[in-house]
Amino acid sequence: MTRTTGSTTLTAQTTATQPGAEVLLRALVEQGVEVIFGYPGGAVLPIYDALFKQNHIRHVLVRHEQAAVHAAEAYARSTGKVGVVLVTSGPGATNAVTGLLDAMMDSIPLVCLSGQVPTPLIGNDAFQEADTTGITRPVTKYNYLVRKPEDLAPAVHEAFAIARSGRPGPVLIDLPKNITVGDALYVDAKSVTPRTTRMTSEPDRAAIARAVAAMKAGKRPLFYTGGGVINSGPQASKALRKLVDLTGFPVTSTLMGLGAFPGTDRRFLGMLGMHGTYEANLATHDCDVLIALGSRFDDRVTGRLDAFSPNSFKIHVDIDPSQINKIVHVNEGIVGDVGQIIDLMIEEWEKQPAYAHKSDLDAWWAQIEGWRALDCLRFGQDQAPDAVIKPQQAIQRIYELARQTGRDTYVSTEVGQHQMWAAQFFRFDAPNRWLTSGGLGTMGYGLPAAVGAQIAHPDALVMDVAGEASTLMNIQELGTIAQYRLPVKIFIINNHYMGMVRQWQELLHGSRYSESYSDALPDFVKLAESFHATGLRVTRLDQLDATIRQALEHNGPVLVDICVEEGENCFPMIPSGAAHNQMILGPEQEASSATISKEGQMLV
Amino acid sequence: MQVEVSGSAVISLLVDNESGALARIVELFSGRGYNIQSLTVAPVDEHGSTSRVNIVTTGTQSSIRQVKTQLERLVPVSRVVNLTAEGPYVAREMALVKVVSSGEPRTEALRIAQAFRARAVDTTASSFVFELTGSTDKLDSFIELMRPLGLVEVSRTGVASICRGPQTIQNF
Numbered sequence A: 001m002t003r004t005t006g007s008t009t010l011t012a013q014t015t016a017t018q019p020g021a022e023v024l025l026r027a028l029v030e031q032g033v034e035v036i037f038g039y040p041g042g043a044v045l046p047i048y049d050a051l052f053k054q055n056h057i058r059h060v061l062v063r064h065e066q067a068a069v070h071a072a073e074a075y076a077r078s079t080g081k082v083g084v085v086l087v088t089s090g091p092g093a094t095n096a097v098t099g100l101l102d103a104m105m106d107s108i109p110l111v112c113l114s115g116q117v118p119t120p121l122i123g124n125d126a127f128q129e130a131d132t133t134g135i136t137r138p139v140t141k142y143n144y145l146v147r148k149p150e151d152l153a154p155a156v157h158e159a160f161a162i163a164r165s166g167r168p169g170p171v172l173i174d175l176p177k178n179i180t181v182g183d184a185l186y187v188d189a190k191s192v193t194p195r196t197t198r199m200t201s202e203p204d205r206a207a208i209a210r211a212v213a214a215m216k217a218g219k220r221p222l223f224y225t226g227g228g229v230i231n232s233g234p235q236a237s238k239a240l241r242k243l244v245d246l247t248g249f250p251v252t253s254t255l256m257g258l259g260a261f262p263g264t265d266r267r268f269l270g271m272l273g274m275h276g277t278y279e280a281n282l283a284t285h286d287c288d289v290l291i292a293l294g295s296r297f298d299d300r301v302t303g304r305l306d307a308f309s310p311n312s313f314k315i316h317v318d319i320d321p322s323q324i325n326k327i328v329h330v331n332e333g334i335v336g337d338v339g340q341i342i343d344l345m346i347e348e349w350e351k352q353p354a355y356a357h358k359s360d361l362d363a364w365w366a367q368i369e370g371w372r373a374l375d376c377l378r379f380g381q382d383q384a385p386d387a388v389i390k391p392q393q394a395i396q397r398i399y400e401l402a403r404q405t406g407r408d409t410y411v412s413t414e415v416g417q418h419q420m421w422a423a424q425f426f427r428f429d430a431p432n433r434w435l436t437s438g439g440l441g442t443m444g445y446g447l448p449a450a451v452g453a454q455i456a457h458p459d460a461l462v463m464d465v466a467g468e469a470s471t472l473m474n475i476q477e478l479g480t481i482a483q484y485r486l487p488v489k490i491f492i493i494n495n496h497y498m499g500m501v502r503q504w505q506e507l508l509h510g511s512r513y514s515e516s517y518s519d520a521l522p523d524f525v526k527l528a529e530s531f532h533a534t535g536l537r538v539t540r541l542d543q544l545d546a547t548i549r550q551a552l553e554h555n556g557p558v559l560v561d562i563c564v565e566e567g568e569n570c571f572p573m574i575p576s577g578a579a580h581n582q583m584i585l586g587p588e589q590e591a592s593s594a595t596i597s598k599e600g601q602m603l604v
Numbered sequence B: 001m002q003v004e005v006s007g008s009a010v011i012s013l014l015v016d017n018e019s020g021a022l023a024r025i026v027e028l029f030s031g032r033g034y035n036i037q038s039l040t041v042a043p044v045d046e047h048g049s050t051s052r053v054n055i056v057t058t059g060t061q062s063s064i065r066q067v068k069t070q071l072e073r074l075v076p077v078s079r080v081v082n083l084t085a086e087g088p089y090v091a092r093e094m095a096l097v098k099v100v101s102s103g104e105p106r107t108e109a110l111r112i113a114q115a116f117r118a119r120a121v122d123t124t125a126s127s128f129v130f131e132l133t134g135s136t137d138k139l140d141s142f143i144e145l146m147r148p149l150g151l152v153e154v155s156r157t158g159v160a161s162i163c164r165g166p167q168t169i170q171n172f
């Protein structure tokens, strides 16, 4: 069962052989790799030795392999390049598994290089042996175990092609030590034909024409955009703006799609779904044409399926054919790169007879403005100088004060309430600035993601909006931040609870706060200082702005412990198993009466 | 939402003959909760570099469509055809059926085997091994008839399938 990866022609090869580790690095350089996030160990020492002897590729030493993957994810998402990870065999590879699945769920292009015991020892329970390809098969788009020297360079070239093509994702290459030590021939990228082109087809123009005709017939249309628009590249975001300009239709976005359309634009309704805005969710429920662009009808978006956008004509554009009709039956499915399809939609929109439902669209907008007037994100902050800070207040002020700096800003988050508030309050003008773990919801993502973003954009403002519980899951990355003097700003929204867990327990489990209290927390200020960073703490409203400003103005790493109200809940909320028009609103808005069914309790 | 009825489907794939390819396919089924009733795999091209996999699965039409598009995402998979959906096809499997009996049941077993055109590929004073090729239904009914006649062991290959007429899996 052996097969040379891709197909290689021998003509373009150089004649001399080199150690496999050097062949590997040469292939990485040819693929445009500038940075690797990694952690050494026995099985990858030959690769580290080769890294030592060259200066094309920079290695960033993390403090845990999971963090290497998250850093590479953020690097990839914020640059559009493929992120690269290097880990040793056994525990190095297993530590990377969570990150790989995170990248898989959020369609992030990565190549993870893992060391492996020498091929003659495979299967013998050798020291630090793991069946890495077996373990990572379900968490990668593809993986390789390189058994023969001649497969090495072709595997690397094909891995990059697979990682970035179609729906992007992580690819792992397992490298036995005898392969990296022994000699191999270099093969360049153009002599390898990757198996990525097999299933691709041209966009279906007739389907696009039918979709646009349905849009023209729409009286209550809505764009529902997702991470696919970001993955398609900045030109897709530009095309989306143009399409919205042309049509005048409202836009909502998934968590992963934030930034593809400017958050400050009047036609943006905010995020939809479980913690989406009132206007976005009601528009989704009531629209008559729903145009899904690079989004995948995730359960966090749809809520109760049989009540999801019940009366709309649904158009779904996705690069991955398996997403179409997976969860929601659509009327028009279009397979292809979403940026390209939007361009074709624009062409078609201009070709077809003019939009004839302007007055219906105006009425639709009036209805949306009515919903928007509820101001669903409004919260009641006590204005007394010594008042306890509301988490929403903290996040809103971080956003506003960061914006005032005028700097190009990248924001990562951990997972929980703070993540949802950040998604609600931060309004991004550009794609690739928002780094969050959507599909997997991985606590511990935010700090290493900030590392990756700051490495990729040394002059930008990089902030991590964190929860006190999540951030402890990869807190060791303060070491990486110190070593590389990364001026990352970490804002811990410290509510002394796993807030999102506490919120569900309050709403679904009779306020029995089982194991969700963040007990025995470290002194975050001293913790920061022990990692050579600046630590700040704020506990009262009148010091909030000054503290945030101080953090933003400091030119080194800062960790701010923002002690906030403990019991605050994140609203609006569509409880699991409820429909979009059954949102629970905050105390500031009228309490609506969504009842949570037993069935809802079983959903996660 | 309309309720969809479940049925079975025969899916044929062409796959690069590389290590882990079959594991990817099988894990896709188990990981996503699809059902495999039978599975066959063997190299089918002159170099032995491509294998054909035939899978019999059950599910609703939309879940079987999902299986197909999910299989198409796998890198080593170059072709996926739902033969049941694409028109007439031939599906055959082989069974080896061991019957241990004597007297009247033994004679009856032999008589039924002849009616099914099963061959006795091993015969002892107390046992037969019958070899039978045919559709899954035919094998099922043969095995049911043998059950009271001393059936002790069954080994089946699973289904090999191919579409009828001049077209091939390549030109769907």
Ligand SMILES: Cc1ncc(C[n+]2csc(CCOP(=O)(O)OP(=O)(O)O)c2C)c(N)n1
Residues within 6 Å of the ligand: A414, A415, A416, A417, A418, A419, A441, A442, A443, A444, A466, A467, A468, A469, A470, A471, A493, A495, A497, A498, A499, A500, A501
């Ligand atoms: C690795 C991991 N374990 C558990 C969870 C489940 N979980 C989701 S949110 C959350 C609490 C997060 O608490 P914190 O970081 O303090 O954020 P908050 O909700 O308080 O803002 C937990 C435990 C998860 N998402 N990821």
Ligand SMILES: [Mg+2]
Residues within 6 Å of the ligand: A416, A467, A468, A469, A493, A494, A495, A496, A497, A498, A499, A518
């Ligand atoms: Mg918390």
